[in-house]
Amino acid sequence: MRGKVIVAIAIAIVVVGGFAGLQRQAGTVVLAMALEERAGVDRTRDLPDGLHVALCGTGSPLPDPGRADACTAIIAGRHIMVVDSGEGGARNIALMGIPNGRIDAVFLTHFHSDHIDGLGPMMLLRWTGSGATSPLPVYGPPGVERVVAGFDDAYALDAGYRTAHHGPRIAPPTGAGGVARPFAVPPRRSNDQVVVFDADGLRVTAFRVDHGPVDPAIGYRFDYKGRSVVVSGDTAASPALVEAARGADLLVHEGLQPRLVKLMTATLTKRDVPNTAQITRDILSYHASPALVAREAQTAGVRFLVFTHVIPQLPSRMMYPAYLGDARRLYDGPMMVGEDGMMFSLLPSSHAIDFTRLPVG
Structure with missing residues (x-):
């Protein structure tokens, strides 16, 4: 809303003035207002102590301008x-x-491209944003070493340029890139969980999910001061996820709507795009439908369900009921289709989940 107000002010200045000079003035004013609103803002600074979950990416490999x-x-x-x-x-x-x-x-839940291809910017902005003197820890199942080493190698020249330009105080050479933190995964077809992080009251546990032929694929549970959130990663039906999510306050779960994906397949086939059409057939086997997720959330006693990794693309919120299908009938708690910028806050000594939106545009 604030952004729309800024644009409206700029338009008013240009309409009233109508001259190049005033247009330049309007651009300067708008930029100053935008910078005042966003540059260096830390919206976590005033958050109450608790567990906060922010959706920074709810899309999939299918190109989606909104996710x-x-x-x-x-x-x-x-x-x-x-x-x-x-x-x-x-x-x-x-x-x-x-x-x-x-x-x-x-x-990292697994090493599909759409779950790792933003690691370069993630490492870079973390490093230069704080002058970090040690690399970003990247946890994951075996194979994470290879992924992190690849990004470190790809960004090595860039890191050298930035240290040379900004100096070692702003861009310490020891802080560039990432460092892999592999952990042993639970056995296949088990409901076991493994603790991968435990400090300052925050415990992170990992569990296997079923995303075959991707193996291993992992989901995570975060527990902090009596509140909990589970992030599924990519998975089909998963008894281990149900076990890990028991009693969780919030489940952030991937979701693929088969009926809508089949419409995509039919269109691609009609237009003679056989490779992509076959991919849309294949993905049905290793993702979970909203209805299936709803059943699992109900069984696990999850208090709030949010869908992410939304497949297919949904150009309008009017499509959300079609995407959810029978899910609302199968789960009696609150449910949302996730969007980039959503944030959920879970405070200690409460069962409430507060919802807000943070800007992403």
Whole structure:
């Protein structure tokens, strides 16, 4: 809303003036107002102590102008963690007023491109945003070492340029890139969980999910001061997820609506795009429909359900009922289709979940 007001002021100045000089003046005024509203803003500074979940990317590999790729930010006390680092996620974190420089760690669910292709900007903005003297920790199952090493190698020249330009105080050479933090995953077809982070009252546990042939694929549960959130990663039906999500306050779960995806397949087939059509057939086997997710959330006793990694693209909110299908009939708690910029706040000594929107445009 504030952005629309700024644009309206600019238009009024130009209409009233109608001269190039006034247009230049209007541009300067608008930029100054935008900078005052956004530059250096830390919207986490006044958050009450608790568990806050910010959706920094709710999209998928399918191009979607309104959604970045997979990215969920978790704020717990003084810690800022990020689950997955898809393209556009680091940008959205900055736009939302969450300081990139204060990100403590990234937790990867698996190594599909749309969950890792934003790691470069995530590492860069964290490093230069705080003058970090050590690399960004990146947690994940075995294989995370190779992913992090690849990004470090790809960005090595860039890091050298930035230190040479800005100096080692602003861009310390020891702080560039990331450092892999691999952990042993639970056995296949087990409901076991493993603690991968435990400090300052925040505990992060990892569990297997079913995204075959991707293996391993991981979901995470975050517990802080009696409140909890589970992030599914990409998965089909998963008994381990149901077990990990038992009693959770908030479940952030991927969702693919088969009926809508089949419409996409039919259109691609009609237009003779066979490769992409086959991909849309294949993805049905290793994602979860909203109805299936609703059943699992009901079984687990989850208090609030939010869909992310939304497939297919939904150009309008008018499509949300078609996307959800029977989900509302199968789950008796509150449910939302996630959008970039949404934030959910879970405060201690309460069962309430407060909702707000942070700017991403």
